[in-house]
Amino acid sequence: MDTLENRLQRRIHVSLYALLFLTVLLGISVLLEGCSDKCQLTSEYAYYEPVYTPIAELRNSVQVEAPKALEAVGKIYYKGETLFVNEPGNGIHIINNADPAHPVAQKFLSVPGSYELAVKGNTLYTDSYVDLVAFDIRDLNNIHEIARLENVFTNVGSLGFTVNENGVVTDWEKKKMVNLSEPDCETVLQPWGGVYFDRGIALSSAAASNFNAKAAITPGTGSGPGVGGSLNRFALNAGHLYLLDGPDMQVVDVTTETSPMAKSRVNVAWGIETIFPYDKNIFVGSTAGMHIFDISSPEAPVKVSTYEHIRSCDPVVVDGQYAYVTLRSGTTCQGFTNQLEVIDIKNLASPQILKVYPFTNPHGLGIDNTTLFICDGDDGLKAFDASDINAIDKHLLAHYKDINAIDVIPFDDVLMMIGTDGIYQYDYSDASKITLLSHIDIVPHVD
Template sequence: MELRTQVKAESPRTLEQPGKMYVKGKYLFVNEIKKGIHIIDNGNPANPKFVTFINIPGNGDIAVRDNVLYADSFSDLVSIDITDPAAPKEVGRVKNVFKTGLFDGGGWSLNESVGSITDQNVEWVTETVTVNCEDNVPPMTWWGGIWMLADRVSFNSSSSASPQSSGGTSGQAGSMARFALDRNFLYAVSQSDLHLFKIDKPAQPADFATVNLGWGIETIFPYDNKLFIGSSTGMFIYDNTNPAEPKQLSNFQHGRACDPVVVHENIAYVTLRTGTACGGGQNQLDLVDVSNPAAPQLIKSYQMESPHGLSIDFPTLFLCEGEHGLKVFDVTDKFSVDRNQLAHFKDMHAYDVISLGKTLMLIGEDGFYQYDSSNPKDLKMLSKIPVGKAI
């Protein structure tokens, strides 16, 4: 099919509608919603340089193991050799694996030709349903066995540095990631399922297993041989001691709201927000005791404005507030987080954040920012890649 021939390297281009970001070594990978991935040389955070753009139709998520980049392309999973970041090339593909539920984390527009890669005959049937809470999304359309967005998705999501397990050198994703790497497996959550891909041969991922999770699944965060999976109604915790066979331990439930998760030691930090397809009336940060992962317990909830993504560099918590900017908290005292706000930076749109020690990466509707975060109370901008401007 024509779309399957379009994964290719192209000249660098400007950011237009940036989505998720992923970091590995000196390289930054930024998703251009439903179009592909920017590869950026970030060896000097004060002067990042576009290297190339990988055209990947329908792309929304990214993960990198060694020199192989994994990405979704509509209903397919593709593997791309990035040994030479200036000349990436497709080396593997698993076709028609994301068959049920929206996967991409981006969207399709009514003003553009809507497409999906499948080997099936299709017919159009329109139906309104409740959809992914990861983004502010409109009603969807059922098309040939795949839920497709019926309008442009709003930029509304988040990220946070997530630890990676052994089994090759992986990068760092964030709290809104739908991809996670652990040992010889790539995990991908769709709206309803956890897909396991075996990557012992990194360039040739193999569809290994599928675990049904229900509906409204949004994010996945691997931590300490566990998978913390955010959904529109709660947080699932899976034992991942055997990466080939995740076992559900518990489901921490809350009212209907968007739900990215990050974890440090025995505490999960969960943001809930309204104003999306999730519904509900909650704009808050929840701290959840996960010392017994089979029986998580709410520690305390803190009211926020419009919480999106978050990143924990203990004791500092960075929390995105969308159009309200970025808040920084000292969470040493888990019962007094609201009284220990270190800073509130309002001159940015904060969608996705990754903390890398003394460097903070943040992405929003207006572009990509990097800060020296040596002093969390006083972030110093190192560089900015604005939307619509080349570097």
């Protein structure tokens, strides 16, 4: 029987549902209005278009020049008594370092798109955007190109713009300021601080103020080899040159150093950054971990293991049974970790972490016997006695605070270090009294 009480209860339920429905509609309306307001906002961006240079023009642009001032410092390499310093995208400075207290600039080898380098015997290898180029440096007054492997690097690009029929992106030209409306409730910027727009890119004001066109271009990366820094993407070992290119490692036979021959390409992983040769192995540092390869058969590297870590930039050096890895945060590194990790690699198939030490923002590193050098970004250069793996932080030998340290090569009691303001050299023959020998300043180019 439909009593008065039942009818009242039904009406109350209907009223409650109606009230709930209206509340939801009101909430959605408020959200949409808020979203609409936000979507109507506009922001000012700097619009850039890529500048392409034909590959044929680049291949005809190599030349040997008189020594000149360092305008920027990239990778470094040491062979014999000569220090080779890359100027990113422009070429290589050749410096006589017979007396580290008085280095003498000798030549500048102008190579467009040069970011990496290695030296074997009397042959210098470098990248030129998509090509690997070899130079005879036996006579510095007659440096000349002797070989070129064309189109070896397949991952060269700049902010997503790759090689095409127009050539290679070699620069970015600012065209105008533009106002862009928010396409949705929250614009998602690319890691480089902008968005793709029209035929180029649009950068936020903050990103545009720090935009470096050269830095935006990404490279694909006795008679024995020389010594490279911990940030290098080229490595010589067992008569072969190992090159990082995108997610791959390429193998080039340089047994006959004047006639390089491309042999194989091995997929490693995305995010690989640095390469370090040791004994019959290659250690590849990446944003996600350290990959170890056996090169007993030089042209057929075999992955032995991968040591994984928190996402971060990852240079690596090896000495004996230990690998030393620095992890750092930063825009391109996409991480928040700043530390040194010491890893036991006695069993290459199963690397084990032994110790972790906090640092400020560690970049490159190097070790000679028990002296460990850490480039700790804007906290300077630090040297430690690493005899006791479990107490490295307790044995600081030296700390140079007033430099922004990037990478080092320790060799024969002389430390060659690159910083944001030039090249430093130190005498560490007495580890308890490390002394500065020389400093070559960077002189920025002024348009």
